[in-house]
Amino acid sequence: MQLIDGNRTAKTIKAEIAQEVKNIVAQGGKQPHLAAILVGHDGGSETYVAYKIKDCEEVGFKSSLVRYEDDVTEEELLAKVEELNNDDDVDGFIVQLPLPKHISEQKIIEAIDARKDVDGFHPVNVGRMVIGLPSFVSATPDGIVELIKRHGIETSGKDCVVIGRSNIVGRPMSVLMSQKEMNATVTVAHSRTKNLKELCANADILIAAIGSPGFVTADMVKPGAVVIDVGTTRVKSTETKSGWKLKGDVVFEEVAEKCSFITPVPGGVGPMTRVSLLKNTLLAAKKEIYK
Template sequence: MILIDGKKIAAEMKQEIAAEVAIMKENGEKTPHLVAVLVGHDGGSETYVAYKIKDCEAVGFKSSLIRYEDDVTEEELLAKVHELNNDEDLDGFIVQLPLPKHISEQKVIEAIDPKKDVDGFHPINVGRMVIGLPSFVSATPFGIVELLKRYNIETSGKNCVVLGRSNIVGRPMSVLMSQKANNATVTVAHSRTKDLEEVCRSADILIVAMGVPEFVKGNMVKEGAVVIDVGTTRVKSDKTKSGFKLKGDVLFEEVAEKCSYITPVPGGVGPMTRVSLLYNTLLASKKTIYK
């Protein structure tokens, strides 16, 4: 069993991005600028945005954080989105999810200019990705594809089961794996799938994005499978200073011994999601996707 080290690959990608940014600065080009909009004080969101700011500093990006309390109105937030759309100094921005219940996440996503949608959530970017046009690809699916590529894991002709169908991970992941660059035969499974254990056992590559801690057990994975665990659920723990620990969607102790490759949680997909956002911001700065 080989542990897929997302931290190591993300560090390599950061070095590549930083080198490119250094050349841009030497040539007198504009420094890439990423803005994060954070609403409320969700613990996971606070941590994630803090990491994003550190990541920007590490590669030489300019970064800005805009904060709102969780009682901000939908109208106020949408007004800020429109303001950011028209700000020529910034190249990309994200509105950190989840948002408070009184704000429509879909409305906010659709209000973002697709040219600055470095999260890759806007329907225009999703649509372009589906038909194979240049687009900003959602950070987690992009990061997973990059992990498979950099570990030289064969995807062509392989049976790939994507467990989960969210718009952020499951659906785009299934499209990317079926495209010519990867050439996998893809099955999308979920909580209503019949004979779910059997479907999962058919996978040469199993990508798990259910959001249910330790959902996938040893009996759901065949010998030699590649398992990518996207899950990051905070579970209370009296063994850590923070009072919680992260658990994946895969019961690692049972599954790992059967795998050829597996991602750990933490340290697998998470760092790749963060570095993929940087990569999208670099593309936005260089006008690579939208000329």
């Protein structure tokens, strides 16, 4: 079994990005600028945005954080999105999800200029990704593809099962794995899938993105399979100072023994999600997706 080390891979990619930014600035180019809008004080969102700001500093990006309380109106948020759309200094920005229930997440996503949508959630970017045009790809699926490629994992002709069909991970992941670069034969499974255990047990590559801690057990995994655990559920714990810890969708201890490759939680997919956001921001700054 080989551990797929997301921390180490992300560190390598950050160094590559930092060097490119240094070269751009040395040649008189503009410092890439990533902005984030954070609504409320959700613990996971606070942590994630703090990491994003730290990541920007590490690679030489400029970063901005716009904060709102939970009672911000949809109109106020839309006005700020429009302001960032029109700010020439901002290359890309994200609106951290989830948002309060009185705000339509889809309306906010669609209000973002697709050319600055470095989260890759806008329907224009999703559509371009599906038909194979240059696009900003959703950060988590993009990070997983990068992990697979950089670890030399063979995907061509392999049977891949993706558990989960969310617009953020499952659906785009299935599309990326089936495209010519990866050439896998993909099945998307979900809560209504019949014979889910048997389906997973035949997969050469199993990608668990269902958001259910410990869902994938050893009897669902084929010997020698590649297992990618996307789950990051915060569960209460007496073992940590914070009182909680991250749990993946896979029971790592029992599944790892059967795998050829497996991602840990934390330290697997998570760091790659963050680094993919940096990649998208650099692409936005260089105008490589939308000329």
